[in-house]
Amino acid sequence: MNRFYFLLVGVVLLAVPWFAVADDLAEIRHQIETLQKDYEQRIRALEERLEKAEAAAADAHQQAEAAEAAASEIAMAAATSSVQEKENTFNPAVTVVLQGSLNSYSRDPDDYALPGFQLGGEAGLAAEGLTLDETELMFSASVDQLFFGQTTIALHDDGDETEIEVEEAYIDALAMPAGTGLRFGRFYSDVGYLNRVHTHAWDFRDAPLVYRAMLGKQYADDGIQFSWLAPTDLYIRMGGETLRGDHFPAGEATDTLGNSQSLFIKLGGDVGSSHSWQAGLSQLWVDAVDRNSDGHAHGGSESTQDSFSGDSNLMIADFVWKWAPQGNPSYRNLTFQTELFYRDEDGRDDFTEDGDTAVLDYDGTQKGLYAQLVYQFMPQWRIGARYDWLSADNDLRVIDAGGLDPDEVLEESALNADGHDPYRWSLMADWSPSEFSRLRLQYNYDKSGTSVDNQWTLQYIMSLGSHGAHEF
Amino acid sequence: MNGYRKWCLVVSLLMCASQGAYAVVNVFTCEPEWAALAKEVGGDLVKTASATTGLQDVHHIEARPSLIARVRQADLLLCTGAGLEEGWLPVLQRRANNPRIQAGADGYMEAADYLRLLDRPTRIDRSEGDVHARGNPHIQLDPTNIPVIAQALAKRLQVLDSGHAARYQENLSDFLSRWQTALGRWERQARPLQGLPVVVHHNAWVYLINWLELDLVGTLEPKPGLPPTSTHLSQLLEQMERQPAKVIIRSPYQGARASEWLSERTGIPAIMLPTTVGGNEAATDLFGLFDDLVLQLLSVTQ
Numbered sequence: 001m002n003r004f005y006f007l008l009v010g011v012v013l014l015a016v017p018w019f020a021v022a023d024d025l026a027e028i029r030h031q032i033e034t035l036q037k038d039y040e041q042r043i044r045a046l047e048e049r050l051e052k053a054e055a056a057a058a059d060a061h062q063q064a065e066a067a068e069a070a071a072s073e074i075a076m077a078a079a080t081s082s083v084q085e086k087e088n089t090f091n092p093a094v095t096v097v098l099q100g101s102l103n104s105y106s107r108d109p110d111d112y113a114l115p116g117f118q119l120g121g122e123a124g125l126a127a128e129g130l131t132l133d134e135t136e137l138m139f140s141a142s143v144d145q146l147f148f149g150q151t152t153i154a155l156h157d158d159g160d161e162t163e164i165e166v167e168e169a170y171i172d173a174l175a176m177p178a179g180t181g182l183r184f185g186r187f188y189s190d191v192g193y194l195n196r197v198h199t200h201a202w203d204f205r206d207a208p209l210v211y212r213a214m215l216g217k218q219y220a221d222d223g224i225q226f227s228w229l230a231p232t233d234l235y236i237r238m239g240g241e242t243l244r245g246d247h248f249p250a251g252e253a254t255d256t257l258g259n260s261q262s263l264f265i266k267l268g269g270d271v272g273s274s275h276s277w278q279a280g281l282s283q284l285w286v287d288a289v290d291r292n293s294d295g296h297a298h299g300g301s302e303s304t305q306d307s308f309s310g311d312s313n314l315m316i317a318d319f320v321w322k323w324a325p326q327g328n329p330s331y332r333n334l335t336f337q338t339e340l341f342y343r344d345e346d347g348r349d350d351f352t353e354d355g356d357t358a359v360l361d362y363d364g365t366q367k368g369l370y371a372q373l374v375y376q377f378m379p380q381w382r383i384g385a386r387y388d389w390l391s392a393d394n395d396l397r398v399i400d401a402g403g404l405d406p407d408e409v410l411e412e413s414a415l416n417a418d419g420h421d422p423y424r425w426s427l428m429a430d431w432s433p434s435e436f437s438r439l440r441l442q443y444n445y446d447k448s449g450t451s452v453d454n455q456w457t458l459q460y461i462m463s464l465g466s467h468g469a470h471e472f
Numbered sequence: 473m474n475g476y477r478k479w480c481l482v483v484s485l486l487m488c489a490s491q492g493a494y495a496v497v498n499v500f501t502c503e504p505e506w507a508a509l510a511k512e513v514g515g516d517l518v519k520t521a522s523a524t525t526g527l528q529d530v531h532h533i534e535a536r537p538s539l540i541a542r543v544r545q546a547d548l549l550l551c552t553g554a555g556l557e558e559g560w561l562p563v564l565q566r567r568a569n570n571p572r573i574q575a576g577a578d579g580y581m582e583a584a585d586y587l588r589l590l591d592r593p594t595r596i597d598r599s600e601g602d603v604h605a606r607g608n609p610h611i612q613l614d615p616t617n618i619p620v621i622a623q624a625l626a627k628r629l630q631v632l633d634s635g636h637a638a639r640y641q642e643n644l645s646d647f648l649s650r651w652q653t654a655l656g657r658w659e660r661q662a663r664p665l666q667g668l669p670v671v672v673h674h675n676a677w678v679y680l681i682n683w684l685e686l687d688l689v690g691t692l693e694p695k696p697g698l699p700p701t702s703t704h705l706s707q708l709l710e711q712m713e714r715q716p717a718k719v720i721i722r723s724p725y726q727g728a729r730a731s732e733w734l735s736e737r738t739g740i741p742a743i744m745l746p747t748t749v750g751g752n753e754a755a756t757d758l759f760g761l762f763d764d765l766v767l768q769l770l771s772v773t774q
Contacts, residue, residue, distance in 0.1 A: 033634075041630075041637040048638070145576075148566070174571060179544055181569040229544045229569045235537035268537025273525060276536045322534065327525065328725050330532040379699045434698070435559070436598060469563045472536050 092141035092149075093466040097200045099133040101126060101459040107451065114213050114448050116366065116392025116417030118293045118306045118349075120248030121216015125455075126206075132157065133459075134199065136167070140468065148172040149185075152198070168220055181239070183225040188218060189241055190227070190264050191282040192339055193318035195219055200461045201470055203335070204428055205442045208370035209388040210341040213422075214314055216248030219284075223258055235268035235278070249284075249312050251291030259287040268472070273327045278472060279319045286312040288347065293414060303354055306414045308362065310347010316340065320472070331379055338371040349396070351404075351413050358402040358409045364394030372426075380432050388424040392417040422448040436463045497633050500542050500573075502551035502561060503530055504749040505612040506583060506621075508758050510550060512647040513626050517636050523564075526750025529725040530556055531602065531697065535563035548632060549573035550625065553582025554589060556609035578631050586624045587611055590678050602697025612748060614679035615655055615762050619648055654759055662766050664773055671712070671740075673700075673722035673731055676747055680765065689717040692730045700730035712738055719772045723747045741772055 103109075109125040126133060133156065140150035151169040155162055170185035188196040194211060195218055207217045227239025245259025246252055253259055264282035271277070291308045317340045324333040342365070349360040368391065374384035394415050398406040410416060424447060430440035437460075444455035497518045501507040507522040514520070523539050524530050530552075533539075543549060543564045551557055565574055572579035589607025596605050611617050626644040630637040662684050669687040670677075675696055681688050690711055694704035712734075720731045720742040728742070735742035745768055746755040754764035 037634045037637070041634070045638055045641050048642075172566070174574060176569060176571070179569045227569070229540070229567075231545050233538070233541055233545075235541040237537075237540075266537070268541075270536060270538040273527075276534065276538060278537050322536075324534070326527045326725070327534075328527070328529050328532065329534055330529055331727060434598070434601075469535060469559050469561070471563050471567070472534055 090141070092139040093468070095136075095138040095467050096464040097134075097136040097138070097198075098462045098464070099135070099200060099460065100131060101133055101205065101457050102130050103128050104456040106454040107449070112448065112453075113414065114209065114390060114422050115420045115450075116364075116394055116415060116422075117213040117390070118291070118308060118414045119213070119216070120291065120293055121218070123207075123212040123216050123248075126457075127157075136198070136200065138468070142174070143171065146173060146175050148174055179229045179231060181225075181227040181229070183227075184223070186220060186222045187225065188220045189243065189262055189284070190225065190239060191219070191262050191284050191314070192316040192341075193278070193280060193320060193337065194339065197471070200463070203337075203372065203374045203382075203384055204386055204426055205440060205457050205459050206426075206444070208339070208372075208386070209390050209422060209424055209448065210339060210368040210370055213368065213390055214249060214341055214343055214366065219247065219249065221245065221247045221250070221258075221260060223260075233269075235266070238263075238265040240264070245286060245288075248291065249288065249314065250286045251289040251307075251309065254289050255287065259289065261285045274325055275321070275323055276472070277319070277321045280317070282316045282318075284314040284316075286314070288312050290350075304412050304414075305352045307350040307352070308345070308347060309350075310345060310362070312343065312345045312347075314341065314343040316342075322472075329376070331376075333376045335374045336372070337374075338369065340367075340369045342367045348399075349413065349415060351409050353404060353409075353412065356403045358398060358404045358406070359400040360409065360413065360415075361397040361399050362394065362415060364392060364396075364415065366390070366392040366394075382430050382432075384426075384428045384430075386424075386426040386428075388426070389421065390423070391421040418450070420450055424448060436467055437461070497629060498545055498547045500546035500549050502549075502557050503612070505758065505761070506550045506552070506625075508749045509618065509622055509625060510548075510629075512758070513622055513640060513643050514629055515639070515643050517633060517639060518629070526746055526748045526752070526755065527724045529723075531559065533557070533560045535560040535567070539564050540567045543568035543573060544570050546570065546573050546579065548579045548581065548628065550581045550583070552584055552609050552611065554584035554606040554609035554611075555604040556584075578628065581625065581628050583621045583624075584609055584611055586620050587617055590682060591675070601693070601695030608675065608678045610676040610747065611679055613677060613765075614683040615651070615658065616683065617679065618758065619651055622647055622651070650759075654762070658762050658766050661770065665766075665769055668719070668769070668773060669715070669717040671708070671717045671720045671734070673720075673726045676723060677721060677745075684769070689715055692720075692722070692734070705730060705734060709734065709737055712740075716740075719743060719769070721745050724751050743768055743772065745769075 103126050105125065105128055109128055112125050113119065135155040137153045143149050149171050152167040154165045154167045166186060168187045170183050170187040173182040176182055190196055194202065194208065195215060211217055221243035223241055223243035225239060225241040227237060230236035241262045242258045243260040244253045250260045262282060262284045264280060266278060266280040268278035269276070289309050293306055319338050321336045322333065344365050346363045349362040351358045351360055368389055370386060370388045372384060372386035374382055376382040394417055396410055396413060396415055398409055401409065425445040426442060428440055428442040430438055432438040440459045442457045442459070446453040446455050497514065499510045499514060499518045499520045501510060501520065501522045503524055504522040504526050507520040510518055510520045521542060523542070524533055551561060571577065574580060584606065589609070589611065591608035593600065593603045593605065596603060622644060626640045629640045666685045667687055669689050670681065671689050671692065673692045675691055690708050692700040692705065692708070694701055717740055720735055720740055722728070722731045722742065722744055724744055724746060731742040745765055746752045746761055749755050749757055749761050752764065755761040
């Protein structure tokens, strides 16, 4: 199994320089051929010109004049646009995204939980009151003729300390043949639609519940992605990833070639000049080892913890429809976006309370969805609504109580859905004076737990520097 | 896990099945004026398509999947450049898995590289609105720029499709002589327009103003790319009392409200001019575009 993957990855990696060399050889051959043809054609062209000149001398004269004028203009343009050499000429594009918010909750955010789901990653709520959310530093540039690199470094507070997190740091191979693409390093997996979108480009302030519950807000990991884009007018992109598997929904990495694999396909196109769409289907296979609900999530009460080991397979279907009159989104536009999650988990759950650990057999299926509509009704102003829903059907059985009361273990495990299906309604309005700034007000009617949480947020997102273009 | 392996196999098989050769040079352009020019220079040796239409605001385009699919198949990607498409073109280039059209490759060309741009900002700061560091990118509105780009494009097509170099040269010569004739006609017709005071919505008209020697009184946008505000419009109204204009010009993709508001209060006509091919029914190609621009402006002076 391992050897097979080693071989596959090795071949892919070795192929990159090979294509470059092959390209070089082909290039030289091509240049010689071009030179040869070029001379033949020049002679032919000269002959033709001579004939024409004889036939219509006046006409040729006029054309020559025009061409000369144009040529001198080109030379002039070349002279004025010459780049001034500086030491920082090759600096990468730099973007800084500043985000902060004012949050109010009617329930204690530290008690946040989604019954039936073990929360991990950054699934928790933002701190109450005035808070700096996440400061992102992004750098990107071509490395050389073969590679492009990008990294996003996020700074956020965790208690009294500022945490530095490498959100992504990846390399794209630029010279891949036949519509293929290769990415390696740490990156957001291409499963689902919203997963690879940076939080500052989201239409709502927080992640949909399905992302919170099943991907720890967003799934980024270390690995390799291979993709292919079909040479058709219908957008067809498919690919696969093999990832290290030590970020939620995986636990610890134990397999040399990663505990987490994915496959995805995305289709897209236009309908007339005002409508466009994209649909995707993806699957993520995770071999989770000791996946803990960690500190960020505050899942359940503080003295208990669930740790899962086993198979976790997630399937996502996503669909996005965008409308902009005549293809001009800057005045009015409408976006409908929805994703359906289905997950199957099977393995063992170690439930720990005050140092005692019980072992449970766990077999569960969970599903959920969100659907949202965002409408820009005039330049700079948008409103939106979103609905979230989750449901877990978990089968838990205590194998070894480990000194704990078996009934209590079942009761307190995060995987116990308690017959409750979490749901949430969200409303938002935002104002973007330019593409670089946004102020947003959002209200959530959150019934993640058994009682309602009224959540209010006032948020700002500001981008400084060379802010990159946004994807569909 | 077995499912994963099986899928990998299916994907690799599909990839092998997709290889093929192009019979013609596939030219994909960011704007319709360059598609029209490629049609003139390339004739039936090229297949052209434009990412945007004459009714779209090129500054604000979504990097739609359909555009990525088109760029994936392009042999030559021809754009204005100078930052005009910076909100979406980089995404198309990076997502298209097509090394032929990356910056620096023979298959990528920016028209603005061959011209000296007007309106180079002296202060580059986002507080100045949507400024382009290299200068105003709306170069297609000066017809004397077109032959320069046509020559550069013909050269590029000759590199990409060297087998047909002579035919590109023929097409180019033919186009240049037709253009020269038309240019003489437009300049003769437009003589009465010299010094015509105009107000424009966005500063997209600098090249036209420069070519026809019009007089720019003001813009409806307070700063480039920012929507007109009532404060700015009333200031402009005041300014126009001292410095009257003859016409208010906007592009097809800009809202009519601001220019009609000003038109009602000043009694000056507000007109919609095409900024490119396809901007209205008359602008079916590059010749039609300038025919219509001159004609519409002349109708204001009469």
